[in-house]
Amino acid sequence: xxxxxxxxxxxxxxxxxxxxxxxxxxxxxxxxxxxxxxxxxxxxxxxxxxxxxxxxxxxxxxxxxxxxxxxxxxxxxxxxxxxxxxxxxxxxxx
Amino acid sequence: xxxxxxxxxxxxxxxxxxxxxxxxxxxxxxxxxxxxxxxxxxxxxxxxxxxxxxxxxxxxxxxxxxxxxxxxxxxxxxxxxxxxxxxxxxxxxxxxxxxxxxxxxxxxxxxxxxxxxxxxxxxxxxxxxxxxxxxxxxxxxxxxxxxxxxxxxxxxxxxxxxxxxxxxxxxxxxxxxxxxxxxxxxxxxxxxxxxxxxxxxxxxxxxxxxxxxxxxxxxxxxxxxxxxxxxx
Numbered sequence: 001x002x003x004x005x006x007x008x009x010x011x012x013x014x015x016x017x018x019x020x021x022x023x024x025x026x027x028x029x030x031x032x033x034x035x036x037x038x039x040x041x042x043x044x045x046x047x048x049x050x051x052x053x054x055x056x057x058x059x060x061x062x063x064x065x066x067x068x069x070x071x072x073x074x075x076x077x078x079x080x081x082x083x084x085x086x087x088x089x090x091x092x093x094x
Numbered sequence: 095x096x097x098x099x100x101x102x103x104x105x106x107x108x109x110x111x112x113x114x115x116x117x118x119x120x121x122x123x124x125x126x127x128x129x130x131x132x133x134x135x136x137x138x139x140x141x142x143x144x145x146x147x148x149x150x151x152x153x154x155x156x157x158x159x160x161x162x163x164x165x166x167x168x169x170x171x172x173x174x175x176x177x178x179x180x181x182x183x184x185x186x187x188x189x190x191x192x193x194x195x196x197x198x199x200x201x202x203x204x205x206x207x208x209x210x211x212x213x214x215x216x217x218x219x220x221x222x223x224x225x226x227x228x229x230x231x232x233x234x235x236x237x238x239x240x241x242x243x244x245x246x247x248x249x250x251x252x253x254x255x256x257x258x259x260x261x262x263x264x265x266x267x268x269x270x271x272x273x274x275x276x277x278x279x280x281x282x283x284x285x286x287x288x289x290x291x292x293x294x295x296x297x298x299x300x301x302x303x304x305x306x307x308x309x310x311x312x313x314x315x316x317x318x319x320x321x322x323x324x325x326x
């Protein structure tokens with residue numbers, strides 16, 4: 001029973017982080033929220049007796065993907081509303 | 095007009111997907127008596143490997159792993175090719191933010207431990223959870239930590255590409271050696287040893303160490319390339 005409650009708690013936390021990542025306009029916070037999703041997913045994989053997948057998810061999903069997104073944000077724009085037109089984004093990315 | 099075409103294509107794809115999934119259902123009883131018993135039995139009795147997942151990934155489905163490693167290699171190469179012209183000159187790198195001395199000494203302390211953990215994970219791939227891919231990713235995380243903490247920390251691209259090609263070539267050579275001994279690609283041809291020993295499982299630990307080195311070199315090179323991209 002405790003196992004089921006823990007699973008539901010983690011899944012609820014994951015869905016909450018996913019919704020936060022969509023709603024948040026500051027892309028840096030959104031990326032951190034996706035990192036949190038990966039972290040909880042890795043815990044879930046471990047609870048479901050797939051430690052191999054949990055290790056991969058922890059290393060790739062939490063650390064590497066998040067940092068590559070952060071570097072991308074540093075090189076482009078941080079806020080979603082900063083550039084309205086497509087041309088502005090193009091000139092910012094170049 | 096574009097939207098109509100896209101919807102049409104999606105409808106056709108969906109139709110065929112539904113049909114093929116309907117067909118899958120018919121083979122239900124066959125799947126139950128499929129290869130899983132064969133794998134579970136052979137893993138312990140013939141290969142003397144404690145971790146069944148490892149024996150499937152490296153031995154029974156070793157060719158798939160070769161394809162997977164190739165995909166990663168191609169992705170890293172393509173990224174390096176795209177960003178090649180925009181790289182900084184040697185030594186110069188824009189930092190995300192200057193790190194404090196606490197971060198610097200902390201990551202210096204953690205770096206060897208992370209590398210050790212990664213090496214442990216891929217050397218013990220046939221005994222405990224984990225393996226080449228996981229260990230390589232963990233090692234790349236350690237290098238990422240150092241690259242973020244120290245703005246003058248650099249890894250040699252020549253060493254990385256040497257490790258990568260060395261591991262890739264020996265992976266294929268070990269596979270071909272299995273063929274030359276009269277078996278299939280990646281067939282085991284070395285003594286298997288005792289179950290639960292570090293030196294057991296024939297060529298499986300060797301292949302996994304090679305995969306671990308290759309993945310670590312590829313991911314480290316990937317991060318290094320991205321971090322060295324010029325601003326505008």
